[in-house]
Amino acid sequence: MISHIDVSSVLKRSVCDLYSNLVTRPTGAAVRIGIEHHLDEIGDKALAVLDFSHVGLLDFSCADEIVAKLLQQYVSDDFPRREVYFVFYGMNESHTDAIEAVLERHGLALVTQLADGAPALMGIVEDEQRTAWEKICELGSARAADLADAIGVPPEIAARTLDTLWRRRLVIRQESGYVPVRGVLT
Amino acid sequence: MTTVIDVPHSLDDRSFEDIFDQLAPLPPDEKILLDARRTRWASPFGLTGLLTIAQTRLERPTFAVPENDDTASYWSRASFFKHAEGLYDITGRVPRARQASESSVLLEVTPVVHTQDVHTVVENIQQRAQTILSEKLHLQSKVTMRFTMALSEICQNVIEHAGTGGWVAVQAYKWQQRLGGRNVVVIAVCDAGMGFRKSLESSQGPRPTDRWGDAMALEETVMRGATRFRDPGRGQGLQGVKRFIGNWHGKLSVRSGTARIAIVPSWDEDDVMKEDLASFPGAQVQITIPERMPDA
Numbered sequence: 001m002i003s004h005i006d007v008s009s010v011l012k013r014s015v016c017d018l019y020s021n022l023v024t025r026p027t028g029a030a031v032r033i034g035i036e037h038h039l040d041e042i043g044d045k046a047l048a049v050l051d052f053s054h055v056g057l058l059d060f061s062c063a064d065e066i067v068a069k070l071l072q073q074y075v076s077d078d079f080p081r082r083e084v085y086f087v088f089y090g091m092n093e094s095h096t097d098a099i100e101a102v103l104e105r106h107g108l109a110l111v112t113q114l115a116d117g118a119p120a121l122m123g124i125v126e127d128e129q130r131t132a133w134e135k136i137c138e139l140g141s142a143r144a145a146d147l148a149d150a151i152g153v154p155p156e157i158a159a160r161t162l163d164t165l166w167r168r169r170l171v172i173r174q175e176s177g178y179v180p181v182r183g184v185l186t
Numbered sequence: 187m188t189t190v191i192d193v194p195h196s197l198d199d200r201s202f203e204d205i206f207d208q209l210a211p212l213p214p215d216e217k218i219l220l221d222a223r224r225t226r227w228a229s230p231f232g233l234t235g236l237l238t239i240a241q242t243r244l245e246r247p248t249f250a251v252p253e254n255d256d257t258a259s260y261w262s263r264a265s266f267f268k269h270a271e272g273l274y275d276i277t278g279r280v281p282r283a284r285q286a287s288e289s290s291v292l293l294e295v296t297p298v299v300h301t302q303d304v305h306t307v308v309e310n311i312q313q314r315a316q317t318i319l320s321e322k323l324h325l326q327s328k329v330t331m332r333f334t335m336a337l338s339e340i341c342q343n344v345i346e347h348a349g350t351g352g353w354v355a356v357q358a359y360k361w362q363q364r365l366g367g368r369n370v371v372v373i374a375v376c377d378a379g380m381g382f383r384k385s386l387e388s389s390q391g392p393r394p395t396d397r398w399g400d401a402m403a404l405e406e407t408v409m410r411g412a413t414r415f416r417d418p419g420r421g422q423g424l425q426g427v428k429r430f431i432g433n434w435h436g437k438l439s440v441r442s443g444t445a446r447i448a449i450v451p452s453w454d455e456d457d458v459m460k461e462d463l464a465s466f467p468g469a470q471v472q473i474t475i476p477e478r479m480p481d482a
Contacts, residue, residue, distance in 0.1 A: 021308050023338040025346075026301045057308060057331055059338040060426040094331035101426055105418065 002047045003038065008054035008064070010034040021057040028065025035070060045083040047172070047181065049113075053090030063098035070105045075108065075168050085169045085181045087119070088112040096122070109168055111181045119182040121170065128153075129170075132161045134170055136180050143177040188248070193222035197232030199374075199439065200474050203463065205239070215244040223253045223278065229354035230374035231472050233295050240273035242467055251278030251361040264355060265294035292318055292356040292371060299351035304341045306448040307354060308334055318358050323477045325411050329434070333371075333475065336430045339423030340375045340471055344426035347414070348379025348468055365453055369477040378468040382407050382442040389414035400443030401461045408440055408447050427473070436475040442468065452477075455461045 005174035007110055010017055015027050031033070040050060058066075068101065069087075074084045091099065103109060103123030111119050121133060135150050136142050142150065144159035151158070162178050165171040170180045191208045194201040205220075212218065218237065228236075239245055249270055261267060262283040270276060293311050297303060319325040319333060326408035328435045337356065339368055342402065344352035358371040380388070392398050406412035408428075413421035429450055431438045439448040439456070446460040 016302075018306070019305055019309075021305065021312075021338075023308050023335075024301045024342055056312070057334055058339070059335045059342075060422040061339065064422055066421075072325065073380055092320070092331075093328045094335065097332065098426070101422055101429075105422055181313050 001043050001045075002049065004051060005035055005038055005041045006048045006054065007035070008039070008052075013054070017132065020055070022055055022062040022066065023057060023059045025061045025065050028062035029069075030049040031062075032070050034075075035066070039084055040081070047085045047087065049087045049089050051089045052092075052095050055090075055095065058095045058098045060098050060101055062142075063095075064102045064105070067099050067110070068108060071108050071110060071155045071169075072106065083169075086110060087181055088122075102164055109170060111170060113182065119180060125170075128157075128161055129165055129168075132158065133165055133170055133180070136162075136178055138166075141174075141179045146177065147169045180184045187390040188217040188219050190406050191218050191220045193220055193225045195224055195226055195238070196234075197222075197225055197228040197472070198271070198339040199229065199231040199235075199441075202232060202235050205235070206466045209239065209242075209268075209466065214242060217245045217247065218243060219248040219250060220305050221250045221275070223250045225252045226257050228257075228261065228266075229472075230295075230372050231376065231470065232374075233261065234353035234355050234374045234376040235470060236266070237269055237295065238378045238468065238470070239348065240270070241378040247274055249274035249276050251276060251280055253278070255281065263294070264291050264357070265296070269295055269297065291470045294352065294359050295353055295355045297351055298341045298344045298354050298375065298377075301345060304338055304345070307341055308338050309358060311337060319371065322358050322360075323371055323475065325475075325478070332430050336427040336473065337373055339427050340373065340473070342376045342423060343377060343469070343471075346381070347382070348377040348384045350377060350379040350429060352377025352379070352468070361405070365476055371475045373475075374471065376468070376470040381468050382440070385414050386412060389416070397447070399461075401445035401447070401459055404440055404442055404447040405459075408438075408449075431473065431475075434475055434478070436473060439472050441470040442465070472477055 010031050011022060014030045036173030066097060082156050091112060100122060107124045109125045110122055115119050119137060121130060131151055132147055144155050144162055148155040148158035166173045170181060172181055187284045189212055194204050206351050259281045261282045267280045294316055296307055315330050319330045341354055349407060352375060356373045360367060360369050381398045386403050411421040411425045435451045437451050437454055441448060446463060446467045448456050448458055450456045450458055
């Protein structure tokens with residue numbers, strides 16, 4: 001299931017309908033809780049498109065509360081909250097500044113959708129993970145053996161890399177193989 | 187007995203040390219009169235600092251208004267008297283405030299007490315920032331956003347760490363002598379709360395070293411991103427401010443307790459660290475962003 005979440009609307013609903021800027025930690029926490037409530041209603045496996053198009057300013061504290069703390073719940077190695085994948089959409093340069101900083105601080109990564117609709121990775125991603133992720137995007141779907149052939153690594157390495165990307169919720173694991181996380185908005 | 191504190195003719199972060207020096211020996215319950223009658227100019231640091239002083243006094247202080255009409259009018263436009271009247275007994279003529287939107291006051295003196303105050307600061311400054319920052323400082327809109335992010339983070343520090351409210355003001359003006367007459371925008375955020383050292387000590391106690399004090403607390407927080415919170419996501423705000431300052435050749439100074447630390451750009455000759463200053467509670471932050479020249 002794909003769910004579109006307008007972050008600006010969550011802000012207005014959760015905090016104040018006069019605000020258009022995501023600033024301060026308490027505001028970020030309130031918005032994150034609003035997003036979590038929304039995610040709780042969309043099933044155990046879902047793709048959420050977080051739309052920042054109508055957000056004015058995003059400061060570092062708010063980015064930490066919304067982006068980092070949200071991702072941490074769904075990319076945990078042990079007990080992720082549920083199988084939810086995220087695409088971050090509609091981000092401007094100042095949003096990106098704040099988000100890059102918090103991703104780096106926590107060693108996290110996410111998928112963002114660029115203006116031309118293409119997905120891109122942001123945050124901390126090792127080279128072999130990035131190579132695998134880009135190849136999966138190019139192929140559209142792949143099993144470990146397909147990826148191993150495509151990038152010239154042993155199958156067990158490809159399998160481990162795909163598993164890591166899946167645990168980080170950067171690719172979706174399906175019965176037919178792994179597919180890239182990407183939104184549908186253009 | 188009332189002790190008269192002379193307010194310098196020109197009041198900025200440097201000359202404010204004269205006031206701190208005069209205040210330091212006085213017990214907090216001693217009645218004081220801040221005499222600004224001969225003061226002709228004040229930076230945002232000066233205006234917010236004057237309000238902060240009143241918050242440290244147990245006996246309601248008195249404030250003598252600048253005699254120069256232009257100065258007093260400007261202070262009115264900057265909303266200084268609006269807040270000073272709640273903190274001081276005022277002597278002298280306070281001009282009626284006019285709208286600040288036509289002047290170079292980017293953000294009038296504004297209290298920072300609650301989270302919603304930060305939203306108010308950000309919303310208000312965005313209305314004027316676009317015009318003043320882009321026209322005077324030649325900042326692109328994306329840089330204006332980063333400027334506002336920095337302002338937001340500095341204001342949040344007051345709410346999260348001071349344990350009391352503070353004040354923020356932002357002003358754009360043209361330097362007559364420095365930087366070849368370039369325009370600058372100056373942010374000041376002052377509070378009289380617990381300060382950086384006590385904030386760090388509140389979670390971990392004093393550091394086990396002879397060097398521990400206000401200066402080391404400033405080094406750890408400003409330079410190394412330390413914070414009293416265990417959450418690894420904390421401390422990013424000030425680090426983000428530093429990045430912005432560095433990218434824009436700006437200056438950041440933070441005074442707390444008896445020390446002052448600064449990130450000093452090439453155009454300035456300030457000391458990176460000053461110690462053994464007159465003790466004053468809380469934290470007083472100033473950010474200066476110069477106009478970007480076409481060849482910069």
